[in-house]
Amino acid sequence: MATDITTDRLRELAETRTAQGKVLSVFINLDPREFATPPARATEISSVMDEAGRAIRDHGTLTHAERTALEHDVERVRAQLRNGLDTEGARGLAVFASELAGLFEILKLPRPVPHKVAISDHPCVEPLARIGAGELWWLVLVDRRRVRLLAGTIDGLVEVWRQDDDVPGKHDQGGLSQARYQRSVEKEVDDHLRAVNAELQRRIKANRVAGILLGGPKETVAHLEQMLHADVAKCLKGRFDVDVWNSSTDEVLNAARAVLDELTARRDRELQQRIDEGLGTGGRAAAGLNEVLTAVHERRVDTLVVQDGFTAKGTRCPQCGWLGVSAGGQCPADGTMTEAVDDVVEIAVARAFAQDARVRYRPATDLWLEQKGSIAALLRF
Numbered sequence: 001m002a003t004d005i006t007t008d009r010l011r012e013l014a015e016t017r018t019a020q021g022k023v024l025s026v027f028i029n030l031d032p033r034e035f036a037t038p039p040a041r042a043t044e045i046s047s048v049m050d051e052a053g054r055a056i057r058d059h060g061t062l063t064h065a066e067r068t069a070l071e072h073d074v075e076r077v078r079a080q081l082r083n084g085l086d087t088e089g090a091r092g093l094a095v096f097a098s099e100l101a102g103l104f105e106i107l108k109l110p111r112p113v114p115h116k117v118a119i120s121d122h123p124c125v126e127p128l129a130r131i132g133a134g135e136l137w138w139l140v141l142v143d144r145r146r147v148r149l150l151a152g153t154i155d156g157l158v159e160v161w162r163q164d165d166d167v168p169g170k171h172d173q174g175g176l177s178q179a180r181y182q183r184s185v186e187k188e189v190d191d192h193l194r195a196v197n198a199e200l201q202r203r204i205k206a207n208r209v210a211g212i213l214l215g216g217p218k219e220t221v222a223h224l225e226q227m228l229h230a231d232v233a234k235c236l237k238g239r240f241d242v243d244v245w246n247s248s249t250d251e252v253l254n255a256a257r258a259v260l261d262e263l264t265a266r267r268d269r270e271l272q273q274r275i276d277e278g279l280g281t282g283g284r285a286a287a288g289l290n291e292v293l294t295a296v297h298e299r300r301v302d303t304l305v306v307q308d309g310f311t312a313k314g315t316r317c318p319q320c321g322w323l324g325v326s327a328g329g330q331c332p333a334d335g336t337m338t339e340a341v342d343d344v345v346e347i348a349v350a351r352a353f354a355q356d357a358r359v360r361y362r363p364a365t366d367l368w369l370e371q372k373g374s375i376a377a378l379l380r381f
């Protein structure tokens, strides 16, 4: 499984605005169930890039310079994808390119995406947000001498660290008595687990994880748990059974899935409860598009909850970025004439990411969220 999406990367993209030139955003579906062979994938990539070419040609408001630059972008993407960009394991691709703005990125996605071509003054990150919105989990696989750290969402994991602390002395008793040999082996295990703890402690500083799961032999896992640093221990959410060394990332995910599903459901229930409480007391929550857009504009959102497939036309103030639901009219903040936008929900999601808020998508069948107007938010203040 391959993925290049991180929350940080998403945030950077969501914040990107080009002073000159337009941004081409292209999403390519490489669902292995539909595009199993390399030729099928190549054909698919080529056909979506053709579509991008047509979108540029048929676009009504591009300047000559913008059009030429975007055409170069399409050629550059084609060349990259032809000349051995490794799409192995990717279930989709996201392309963001703007020659004039110096932007060129091809990201591998862990999950299929619908095709999409967009030309805008910013990268279209909403389909990415949908994937990245899955919260980041760490799965730590550990036995008496080895460790693996896999990071990702319920849609896919990436192995980020793997180490075999095999120590030569372990298999060579030399002149040691049985008792001393045993003590030296136990010390090696101890050193190994201490090193694991130190590395996790170092890495957790730079990451915001929904939780950590430990997998491996019960005794070793319990041993590691006893020595975990408080910063790591407070993220520990569960344990699962797994082959520590020989399982693929997909097998690890499958082994942890039941635990992850349960934990995710619990987090969603807690979030729902906190939003209900906030709404009930007139406190830190917002519901319905209008209220939520205001909160997004005021940078108050902690967690945005959106129903899958929810879209709405709206307006945006070109001056201050104010977002609204009704068409036309002036910005209430500065009186500037607002401009119409096709999907104000997409903009709200991108902006929430840019503000370091979490975004949770809920299924279209979620009645609780539907009664809230298909969108709600937990607020920071």
Ligand SMILES: [Zn+2]
Pocket: 317, 318, 319, 320, 321, 322, 331, 332, 333, 334, 335, 336
């Ligand atoms: Zn304004």
